[in-house]
Amino acid sequence: MRVLLSTYGTRGDVEPLVALAVRLGVLGVEVRMCAPPDEEFARRLAGLGVELVPIGPPVREVMSGTALPSAADLSRYRNGLVDAQFATLPSAAEGCDVLVAAGLAQVAARSVAEAAGIRYVYASYAAVHLPSPHHAPPPRPGWAESEVRDNLARWELDARNVNAQFGEILNRHRASLGLPWVDNVRDHVFTDRPWLAADPALGPWRQIQGLDVVQTGAWSLPDARPLPADLSAFLDAGAPPVYVGFGSMHASKDMARNAIEAIRAQGLRALVSRGWADLGPTDDRDDCFAVGEVNHQRLFGRVAAVVHHGGAGTTLTAARAGAPQVVVALQMSDNPYWAGRVADLGIGAAHDDTTPTSESLGVAVKTALSPETRARARSMATEVRSDGAEVAAGLLLDGMG
Structure with a gap:
């Protein structure tokens, strides 16, 4: 079995997939990982024997300022990531049986998996990123936020914001792959059965109709390094x-x-x-x-x-x-x-x-x-579990999720 893992972001986005990659490797699965080309990520993955497929610009460059980029710069940056994903993910997915995408920036991953005819799994690291009447969507820099208090209304605005940002560029790439039009980009990326890689005691999911969330537990690795x-x-x-x-x-x-x-x-x-x-x-x-x-x-x-x-x-x-x-x-x-x-x-x-x-x-x-x-x-x-990556790896091998 061969698995492609994909994420883009800071260490908090990368490290959980590193844990999943290591656990899959123990089970004999061949893993490659799309991640930012920052030196610390390349060094981390090389030390664990995980193949890195660099994607997008180094994250540290984006985070190096004393303030976030402007809304216009963020918009160009986000669209550039989509183009980079469509340029990189198809070749990275060759020979793979499943593509696991984690985090908020994975707009192209499902389309690439669909074109390649392989399984696709989307994973979130926090329940708040998945639509629910029980919580409002988290703030997204550069995008308008609703002033209403109703959570579902705010999630509807969130979907419109995602469509406004990614609808044209995603569907243009999908058309070039012979794939049908997508009306709701956010829910297309999430699927109706996303995984939640968060500890059930710390960040539980409250099940709702229409979204069958699989909570695996948080993905982490034991660290035995001594302190300096x-x-x-x-x-x-x-x-x-x-x-x-x-x-x-x-x-x-x-x-x-x-x-x-x-x-x-x-x-x-x-x-x-x-x-x-x-x-x-x-x-x-x-x-x-x-x-x-x-x-x-x-x-x-x-x-x-x-x-x-x-x-x-x-x-x-x-x-x-x-x-x-x-x-x-x-x-x-x-x-x-x-x-x-x-x-x-x-x-x-x-x-x-x-x-x-x-x-x-x-x-x-x-x-x-x-x-x-x-x-x-x-x-x-005593309530926090440590087997999340093991649970997720088992689900992948069993063809579940």
Whole structure:
């Protein structure tokens, strides 16, 4: 069996498919993966023996600014990705039995699978990305948002926005492949049986009529890497610090400074992840330390709390480690959703303001470090599963989904 995996985005989009690729490889399945050509992704896949088919521009270039591109630039960028997918995916899919597409940017994947006569599976990493009367669609940068409160009305607008962006370009490519016209691009991409690669305890799906969601659990890999010696020395030198990291998001230096001040005000040490924004300590005091890319699975078990942007992977890893969380939802994609889930589950605090002050962050950190929150976070750790990639790989081999 040969499987093509396809995604486009930051590490949070790529890493779950890496986990699925590794699990499929253990089962004897040949896997290749379409992903952005960023060096870190190429190095990651090469180290695991997974063939990379580069697609689109490097994501870090798009995320390198201090603000998101304009709506017009985002529109051109999104259409360019569709053209790149139709140029790359057909040859990548040759000889494959199934194409698994994950994330929001996979507009061409189903059409390519249809033209090749192979199975197609769409996977989402968060329930909030799938249409439901139980929640509103997440914000999409550069697109109009409905002012009405009814969730279904907002999903209807979301479908119109997707059609306005992708309808012409998708159907032009489909016509060149001899495929019929698509009226609803979003639902065409999702299918009526999408997979949800999210933990059922952290982000459950409430079944609705017309959408038969298969929730596999989150796709992740165990990480046995040791922590760097200097980081271990910092951890050993005092009480557990509070971790602050915003991954690939547009986090400002002010946000890092305010977080450090809030943590110090609680009498705690701070551990800052540099991330793509290259954050770091604001002074040379020894109660703050900066790290690059490290093993979060091992690290989060040694921190007092995790302050982050609300990425699905970070939320999962912190929950699995039993670490209380403060989610500063940056109003991107599923970030507000995960912030809400953390608050609703009682395993941390949601900071809804995208420009937090040291005072507002201090309140959130204090909530996360309360005895009740810490106890709930430890309890939650026992409920989070680790077999999502195994479940998904089994479904693929069994021809289900």
